[in-house]
Amino acid sequence: MREYYDDRIVALSARLVTPFIQLFALYVIFHGHYSPGGGFQGGAMLAASFLLIRLSIGTDAAQYQFRRAWGTPGSSIGTLVFLGTGFIAAFLGFNFLDYAGLPLGLPEPELRNIGILAVEVGVAIAVTATLTAIYDDLVGERLEPLTAGIDEATDLAEADQVDGSGWDAPEPADG
Amino acid sequence: MRRLVLVVLLAFAALLLYGIGHLPERGAADAPPNLAQSAAGSPNAATYYVENAYIDAETPNMVTVTLADYRGFDTLGETTVIFAAGIACALILRRAKR
């Protein structure tokens, strides 16, 4: 049972398009101040670029882009960034999530500007990591074989055999 | 059974259309979200957010200021929901190697 679309043209197109999707996603995250956008929208687009590679080339090759092991820690880090900016303000005597309390020495409107940016980046990291982790848990191919826990509905022995892509090295030319 | 489902759906649709008929006209200037002062006399929250977003946060996008500054606590709750959903999927579906 192979879970990625095994075609060379699809793989090439995905590899060409993914950097532009990621660049646009970063643009949407950081331009949440000046145009519609923000953390959630950009985070979802970034997760979509990771899923595109997982769907077209396979989870093994996609580990070079975003490791499967980074999914759950990434969502924790994003939530902690959000909570961190809130608690910094709280520990310095202001209200929780009151960005005027950040210790950066700028006038208050610009402090709120930077506080909003920090919070949106945290949200983007959390959303990206969570959506990729949900995909990896639902559909992602197993990277290591399971040794026990056979259930009656899926056949593990069949699932672990991954076909080669059918690409053979070209024959060396004679002469 | 099919007829019961059809009756339920028609009753639901009739209820919705009746409710829609009594909503204020879409975009009316005297609809409750668009008033400058709510019926109880307190200032309308959205009017305050629109007028003071640039003054308070030096940010042109009022929706982002509302989401991350004025209603930042709700966004914190939402980020926690996303985090909890990721953890729930991991707990349901990941099986440990024995």
Next chain:
Amino acid sequence: MAEFWDGGYAYVATALLLVIGLYAVLVKRNLVKKLIGLNIMQAAIILTWVAAATRPDATVPVLDTHGEHGHHGAETVVAAADYLNPLPHTLMLTAIVVGVATTGVAFALLISIYRRYGTLDEGELLRRMRGEAG
């Protein structure tokens, strides 16, 4: 009736989407199709809220500060009647994201059910569950 073609048709369209979603939840026997029906209902509610957040002769709630960058913000005067109500948009952003998270967890549960019982059809599923208990 004139207000229907002016703007009221939006509510009727979202009501139609709600009824379609409810039909999918009640009538379809596959669990995944029921889940998609719930998603359709959620999309209809979000559309209703966003469609209601409009104002006559108003524009998107983003200030145009092209000539004013570096200008101190405290001198900008914003008339609230020129901009849409930003509050429903904010609340619906939260709703969309929560919907995505809920759908993810629901799919995880469906995969668990399939692994355990081997079927996703509701009648067959109930039969197998009762067969185990009885």
